[in-house]
Amino acid sequence: MSEVILPSEVAKRQHHHHKPAAIGGGLISPMTVVLGALVAVAFFFLGQRFIYGLGAVTNVNNGYPWGIWVVWDVVIATGFACGGYAMALVTYILNKGEYHPLVRPALTASLFGYSLGGASVLIDLGRYWNFWHILWPGYAHVDSVMFEVAACISLYIIVLWIEFSPAFLEHLGLKDAKRKLSKVMFFFIGLGVLLPSMHQSSLGSLLVVMGAQVHPLWQTMLLPLLFLLTAACMGFAVVILEATLAAVGFGRDLDHELPMLSKIGKIIAGVLTVYLVLRLGDIVVRGQLGAIFTSGFKSVMFLIEMALFAAPIVLMAKAANRKRLSKLFAAAGSMLTGAVLYRIDAFLVAYDTGPGWNYFPSVPEMMVTIGIIALEVLAYIVFVKKFPILPGQPHQPSNGR
């Protein structure tokens, strides 16, 4: 407001750019209307699913009991929702405060990704009315990998809402509650890193008990570590993607975020290198090197995965590339595609329960998944418009491009 800026205030002001602010603006736009329509279509098919059974809507069968409602809606969607995990990791745990402005938007995406991922499990459960058994003493089977996944995801959803609640409290003007909460927040931040580490790795462990039904290029005792590394990378990549999309979609300028994004690009390349070394090393150790070239369609998928994981490493090796949003975007996109493919391959392509079975999602099945994604995007748009999520802009309002 004041025209004269004292030198001592410059720092304060700069700090203020980063302070999260609601974007504001109306909620009805062509974008939100289309998203709303997609959600409605999904609800229509969900109605059928609950009236007639899973087979009426999906193509899952007893040879492929898990389709995209598990593999995409849960396994992949929670990977996409690892932005909050990845940013909390670098910001608070590795004590890199510079990333702080990216935490809240990332957390918001995680919140919706996980909440909807958790909810969409109910859609897929055949006997959903019993879902509470999974956390109920007497029913819960702690040796089951799925128990671990379910317990950690449920807890994490709660932790995410707690981590996110300052934005609400701020909005509601409950300063006191917010201050009290922020005193103990470090505990939830710690939990918010532990829990995803546990269940993201366990999503990989789910496959171990399937044994020989999963092709040796994917079946390994390192599955938990490989899933964890790619999940963390997915989180970092999503942060880049999100920042880019927010820049385009809401017309925000990214000057202040670019240096952080370029460092994130570097982190992705580093983690991916570790991942590739472990993955390939493990294949060599298990004597499955030949399988890379002799497994037909599976070989092709494996090699595509490798290329998608290698591309970001190559791209991010050049400092100049790390400073360009388009290259960062490309690296993040390649990483995400690779990680998505890795999960689809491991759960569906590499899975073979015997001759005669096949699976490809039906159109209604895909529409439900698309509807869930639409709901997530819709919720995100509403939230960033109404709540202080995205880093504030230096020259407000700057969205009139």
Place this chain on the structure above:
Amino acid sequence: MTINRRDFLRGAASGSAAVAACATLAPSRAEARGNLPIPENAVGLLYDSTLCIGCKACMSACKEANDLPLEDNVGEGLWDTPLELSGKTYTVIKIYQHGTMEHKDKAENGFAHIKRQCLHCADPSCVSACPVSAMTKDGPLGIVEYNKDACIGCRYCVAACPFGVPQFQYDTPFPEIAKCQLCKHRLDDGKIPACAEVCPTGATLFGSYAALDEEITRRKAMTPGEAALFPRRTVDSGDVHEKAAPEYIDDVYGDTEVGGTQVRYLSGVPFDKFGLPTDLPERSFASKSETLQHSLYGGLAAPVVVLAGLVAAAWRGSKNHHDDE
């Protein structure tokens, strides 16, 4: 402030990755879990493919004993015609055919039957997988039981079973898992499994695991072509018939597969011809999976230690940059 790779890796190692890395790469011996053994008082079935005449009496008896609906897969509307295990079918007799099909129990130009059903594994993948203890193997007889009232319908058991046994019902809003439970309700009443009860040739034979063991040994010692006696229903029923001894292949299916099963097969034709998985290791997948879980989460020790580290780091971190100024 810059973040270089060393910093990052060091931080990551002290944090999350360490849990998975350490425990995966070096599972502690104390936590490692071996295969579960066949329970002492285990019961089971012996299905001898060479005795099976393909009458499918077992299939219809199974349907009756378990209140299962008929299914018509050939569109004739005349018979119960399951082609595979399904949500309506716990057991199915399938046939291997080759060439002219002249010779019973021969791979070349021959044919042979196989009975598909739950094998009641010693260390079942389905039990290990089930998150809500709906699949259990707790009783002294070692029967792998299913409790629909506990089941959440996640189908992890369907995905996990190496033999493709559990069948989910996709065509109803109130689905269950369909799977042979060795007619435990009949055993409770002092009867034997329905399929063994009705089998006219004793191809499906009920008995204790130990008794069936002896019977397997006896049959494999027979001289092919010479007359031999085969019991019906149970090993010691006394109801026997005479028949020329067949030529068995060496393998007994279920002896070692994923740690052994309580339902076992004898055959004159290699088991891969029936589409059964024959490359299964002796170490059970359940034991591998649970060893992994125990090493990572046993007693929650590792998670608690890691959590303490993470919380300490977060506390240090949040001092420097509160959510607000």
